[in-house]
Amino acid sequence: MDDDEKKHEPGTSFTCTSGWTLGSEADSDYFFGSDRESSILSEFGWNLRPDTDRNLESESFSPFYQIDLDGCSDLAGTSIPHIPQNTPPPPPAAAPGSSQTVSAGSVDKSGDASPSNPSVSSSSTDEPQEKSTASEEKPPETPIKNRKKGQKRTRQPRFAFMTKSEIDHLEDGYRWRKYGQKAVKNSPFPRSYYRCTNSKCTVKKRVERSSEDPSIVITTYEGQHCHHTVGFPRSSFMAHEAAFGAPQLYYPRVHLPLGASIDVRQPHRGLSGTGQLPLQPQLQAPRPTSLQLSTDEGLLGDIVPAGMRHR
DNA sequence: CGAATTTGACCTGCGC
DNA sequence: GCGCAGGTCAAATTCG
Numbered sequence A: 001m002d003d004d005e006k007k008h009e010p011g012t013s014f015t016c017t018s019g020w021t022l023g024s025e026a027d028s029d030y031f032f033g034s035d036r037e038s039s040i041l042s043e044f045g046w047n048l049r050p051d052t053d054r055n056l057e058s059e060s061f062s063p064f065y066q067i068d069l070d071g072c073s074d075l076a077g078t079s080i081p082h083i084p085q086n087t088p089p090p091p092p093a094a095a096p097g098s099s100q101t102v103s104a105g106s107v108d109k110s111g112d113a114s115p116s117n118p119s120v121s122s123s124s125t126d127e128p129q130e131k132s133t134a135s136e137e138k139p140p141e142t143p144i145k146n147r148k149k150g151q152k153r154t155r156q157p158r159f160a161f162m163t164k165s166e167i168d169h170l171e172d173g174y175r176w177r178k179y180g181q182k183a184v185k186n187s188p189f190p191r192s193y194y195r196c197t198n199s200k201c202t203v204k205k206r207v208e209r210s211s212e213d214p215s216i217v218i219t220t221y222e223g224q225h226c227h228h229t230v231g232f233p234r235s236s237f238m239a240h241e242a243a244f245g246a247p248q249l250y251y252p253r254v255h256l257p258l259g260a261s262i263d264v265r266q267p268h269r270g271l272s273g274t275g276q277l278p279l280q281p282q283l284q285a286p287r288p289t290s291l292q293l294s295t296d297e298g299l300l301g302d303i304v305p306a307g308m309r310h311r
Numbered sequence B: 001c002g003a004a005t006t007t008g009a010c011c012t013g014c015g016c
Numbered sequence C: 001g002c003g004c005a006g007g008t009c010a011a012a013t014t015c016g
Helices: A002-006 A035-043 A052-057 A119-125 A235-244 A290-295
Strands: A047-050 A065-068 A099-107 A158-165 A176-183 A190-196 A204-209 A216-222
Antiparallel strands (some): A047 A065, A158 A216, A176 A190, A190 A204, A204 A216
């Protein structure tokens, strides 16, 4: 079943020259570089453009995209103003010196997500949610114990992305509790299952390493947080939340490297265990230079020097 | 001592 | 119906 989800093609798009190249996924449930990702990125002031060279290489499927650095603005601490409902949880803000997110995609086995089906984001995102508070909402998933026999397990929208990291469990601002681990077929690496520690939050995430490229961690989020991260006290974020009155997802800063080529395969300092540190990037992390990216900092969220910011 | 993790058992869905 | 694989539970264990 999840075999499909292991059709990633690691190693296809992880070089970083003029910009980050988003990956593509041969499984229709993934739509890396889709309209929705594009719209999300455009919220940051970025533009997605097709990677024509790569598209020539991979005739079989959806195009690769590159982020257009020309439109890059200062994204430090930016939270996306209006993330549509069911917008996936943020890719993790890498623990210092640990990782770089190299690609992303949406996964929704229960829905008919596909690159050619833009209604996925609209139909699933039009669901009203602001009206009721998180505590008033009943969990979208019926607990197994309470589930009637024969009642189909419903799947929350899922979002997967691959991260090059030595650390399996990447810090993303939320606190997670591990509730299971399973060996995965055709993979030497086990898959770990995490649940958000917030009792009212039903978000889950799966973490596994790519069998094809062990340096790549595949993280799949399922569901949507009904609360805030534990460590992003960004004033603009709070202000925005106050303005809209609904829980907003924090979308981490994803700064792009300078035009210089950066080897994202550079080994990074690792953290032990699951690395569940309360992350407050703005407060804790000194802003590194771009060179630090490939040496020891590796903070994807802090890698753009001030010079390339427009604001 | 409470919280988090580990891990074997169990449940569910799906393909044959 | 059966077997397999993914997903979850929960008791035991470990950790801080």
